[in-house]
Amino acid sequence: MGSSIRKAVELILSADPELLNILSTTARVCLSSSILALIIGVPLGILFGAERFPGRRVLLVLNRTLIGMPPVVCGLLFYMLFSGVGPFRHLHLLFTVKLMIIAQVVLITPIIIGVMETFVADTAPALRETARGLGFGRMKEYRLLINECLYSIFSSYLLSFARAIAEVGAVAMVGGAIAWKTNVMTTAIMMYTNRGSFTLGIALGLILLSLSLLVNIILSVMQGRLSR
């Protein structure tokens, strides 16, 4: 453990260009995918929670199933679809950061939808009764509902960011862990582990955890402000 910490510090201090590249790729993939998932997932989650429409229950069951999808299955699916012989071969997306982001969005969005749906389904009826009682229109009703949701939007974002940064199965399949291009922290850790470089793997793991901690501290401070 001691040597791993030393190695982690050494790695950071050395500003090893490959490490920096891995870090920036990781940041790009995690931030883009979690923010995209947020943009898609929050409106859908609010819709599922606030509205009653035919097929809603079926969609919710599907969504819960997607939450449980193993990342490696998602990765495999994308690998097959975007392979040189797959139906989407003309897009030339396999082993690119873009496809890694798309795969992660597919993995994360259901989580955000689930979290938002649970919260909104709990809050919306009481809020709606009051808003309609006051004679507010639908637009104002939704504005107030979104205002109620800010805190849980943050919670769901924290969750999805954590999933994105910890995820390895999908990004390894879809990105191919190509050095200088699609290698992220988790795939690098896996690679070092396979090579038997456990100390280096743990050092990278420590850096990953510290980064995750940092992001979480920032976000939870912001979240704390919101709840006031």
Added chain:
Amino acid sequence: MKTNAFSKTYNGRTVLTLPALELPTGQITAVIGPNGSGKSTFAKILAGIERTDDKKPILSGISVGYLPQKSFPFRMSTEKNILQNGKNLSRATKLMKMLGIDHLAKQSAKKLSGGESARMALCRILMRPYDLLILDEPTTAMDMESTLVAEKLIRQTSREQGCALVLITHSISQARRIADRVIVLHQGQFIEQGQSVQVLSKPKQEKTKHFLEFYGL
């Protein structure tokens, strides 16, 4: 103002059946009855939040304000909550002062106590005039002092704005204090209606008598 007759069924069980009713403007009509008599359902149907079995509104062409039993505090300050229903800050301040929550104006509405939240909700619904104003147990969470102030405010509103005011209450003494007319419900059935003095002191129906006796009045 006259409502249409209607009935309301949940899962095949009829929970409320009412004949056409008169709701005079400028007067307070109290709806009383024991728990489960259908008072709140009546309020929701009047407010258009719930639909009757034939899906037709029982009132039309009027603006309706409805204060639910548990009014929802929006995630913002008490003052902003009240200002959601009209921009008139001086009126908001006046209402808050009357109900004794002006010192809580800047505090988050989510952190108000039950009584404070009920007073905030009452201020909020009174920010602008409605043709029909329905208040579902507005004072239940309040202490006696606030209740009396709120009742005064409610009566004042009905007189000044000339709106039809429906007050759902389980408190017969409250109905006696401020209601002009009373409608009695029991197990989803209409029992009787009339001037409050007449109904509450010389009820025509046995069920009303039982209800009043039960509450020791």
Added chain:
Amino acid sequence: MKKIVSLMLALVMFFALAVCGQSTAPAFAAAEEPAPAEEAAPVEEPARETDAVVVDTCILLEADDAMINNYSLLAVNPEAPWVDADGNPVSDVAINTVGAAALINWLLSEEGQELAANYGFEEYGEYLFYLKDDRPVSTAEIPAATEENRLIRLSTTTSVNDSGLLGYMLPIFEEKYGYEVEVYSAGTGKSIANAKMGNADLILVHSKKQEEAFIADGFSCVIDGMEAERLNWMYNYFVLCGPSADPAGVKDAADVKAAFAAIAEGKFPFISRGDGSGTHTKELSLWPEELGITAEAESFKDYTDWYISANTGMGACLVMAEEMNAYILTDKATFLTFVANDGVMG
């Protein structure tokens, strides 16, 4: 809520620290107890401190003709009988043949061959790869990259990638001609499968059997100026490693097959890659036939007391072998890197 979040984070960190704390003495500790038969041999118990690791595993058998490890280049055929996941034919698979040919021609040029042949001597005091005497040689002009053929996808094995050979050679090629080479590295089996899915322009692997199947299936093509699809240009040796005490006596074995037979006979622990890699394929071909060991888990279910199918990379397997005093078949390049790094790899 905030409190809960931070509490959970603290827990996660604590858990991570606890796990890391134990990992200097890895999880294999349970298996570390040497078998009683071996206990007599080692005089000193190697004290396993992080900074003073003595690698006990050493090369016991090498330079046996049966252990030659041939590396071949194969260009992917753009006209291959591509099929999608459901077996339906696919016609227009984008393969960068020009780029593949450029890289192959450079690797087989005088410059490329010299770089490959000299790689590793400075660092390890030994050459990691040798050039074949009958290697194909290229003198073809290498065209500079254009926008369409700039990106070259090379699917290769972990042993080549982990040895650092490509990281050493490719930047020179990229700098000079303007190409960009993407290296996908996995075991030979997966690497070839990746190419069959149309995701590689050329492959660099080390399993003759699988290469020949790849060619027979029509997935490779002959590039201009070459005579065959399979361009076997360099080699090194697989080496049989094990504890220096060598309880099975493989050092004195007549040949590698006899050595493997001795290991099986004495049921001495053996770490198998078990991942369909070139090394795994080679290892499978060295066991006495009557044992019937194949890539199928079913085939070695009776040997689990000594035959360990690790299903992981070469380096991780070497660490395991070191911890368990086990025998292992490895490519020499990876083993030398392993020793040079005091048995911790990297």
